[in-house]
Amino acid sequence: MLDVLAGALIYSNLLALLAVGLSLALLTCRVSNFAHGDLAMVGVYAAYTFSVVAGVTPYASIPVAFAAGGLVSLLAYLVVFEPLRGRADLVTLMVVSMAIDMVIRYSLHVYADLMQQWLKVYTRLFMFNDFLVEVAGAQVPGVLIASAVSTVALLLSLYMLLYKTKLGAAMRAAIEDPNLAQTLGINVKRVFAVSWFLAGALAATAGVFLPFRVMVNPDTGWSMLLSMFAAVTVGGIGSIGGSVAGAYLIGISETVLSYQLAGLGVSTAYRPLLTFAAIICTLLVSPRGLSGLWSGKGWWIRRRF
């Protein structure tokens, strides 16, 4: 059971980083970004490549993954979503993001083939080697500590950026009303570009922790989309704080409940059913999600400067 809880926490940490990025995409360009899971895989392959080439642990490759995911996300924003901002409807943007998903995913497949030839390592269904850390007499997987520390550090940094810096104030203003923000001299394109870089970088960082627990291939990110959207919906669409809360709720309940059901002889293949049930219950009971419970629209932009 302890291992299940550890797995639930690791998964929730990843989900929190992914859900925050997904929320940023939603807030800035009103796009439900179906390519967001692939950014996690960009992180996986960037970290894998660097760790093999440099001969270091994948943990040491986190900055490389952070930069790679951020740059791919920034490119998607500058080339596709910025030109479409304010001109395309929600459905068009969603379909466009599906196209970007395919471009990134199949580019990763090509890259995986090239990497296999180049570095002579398995590039599909591989895992990273982890180490155990002794905490209070118990053996704890290293990824639990690393993912928890990274998630807390990154989310705190994001909070500091948004609420303690001028750039953060500009980001929040541009998200609330881009037209008004630009009339006040705020470079909306630039602050949204920063948001998209961060969204991709957080997703890619989350990706680095994934192969410590499960075998991955370029499609793994895509298969995590449902949980990411569930976290964002349960947390409250458009709320960054809500996304974090939603991620832990979904991550822990998904893992623990599917473990309990497995104990009753129900296949773990039903795991997505739990995620869908969470989305449906949220929409029925509190359509504004968890954030709707603690305040009204725009609570997070109203916080002190």
Added chain:
Amino acid sequence: MILLEVESLRAGYGKIEIVTGVTLEVDNREIVAVVGPNGSGKSTLLKAVFGICRIFSGSVLFKGEDITRMPPHKRSRLGMAYLPQTGNVFESLTVWENLLLAGYDLRKDEMEERLESVASFLPELKELLHRRVKTLSGGERQIVALSMSLLRNPSLVMLDEPTAALAPRLAKQALKRIVELRDELGVAVVLVEQNALSALEVSDKALLMVSGTARFWGKPSELLEDRELAKTYLGL
């Protein structure tokens, strides 16, 4: 000295042209009233000059510099301010937070200095500082929005129907304040206004727009004297 020169401007949204060839000039320290029937393209003209709608052809020069393709945030930094008719304040924030955003790239000492100067022009501002915008009346919101646009010390302010949401008494006060903007702060104003007579009374030049084009450009008194134009398009 000419501050703003708009030459044969054609602008609109998507593929639709709303402004179909307008030329105008704004000098330092003058008020230009843009009047005309509903849907004649007055607001679109302001948006085009500020760069927030599509420009098909023509040019916009500000302080002698061609800004036709310049992004709006840079125009704002050059000394041009634009006050939209609606959505001109961040509803969910306090007045103080709105002002901080309006001057977000100013240094702290610059910000304090500018705020002091704006508050001396709009004394009501000090009482509103810690109120949430959503609790303010229409007139108070206009004061906040105007303060935000003045925070960067602009040389040109473009106002889109600043009296639209105001009671007649407050509308009169707002127009008086626009005159003070010119006379006390030396700011040039482009004023789009539904209440044509009030706007023409306080302005130095007038542009009558009809169906996206300039039907009249000249002195307000001449427009008022042209009975046909005044009656047909302004209902005066």
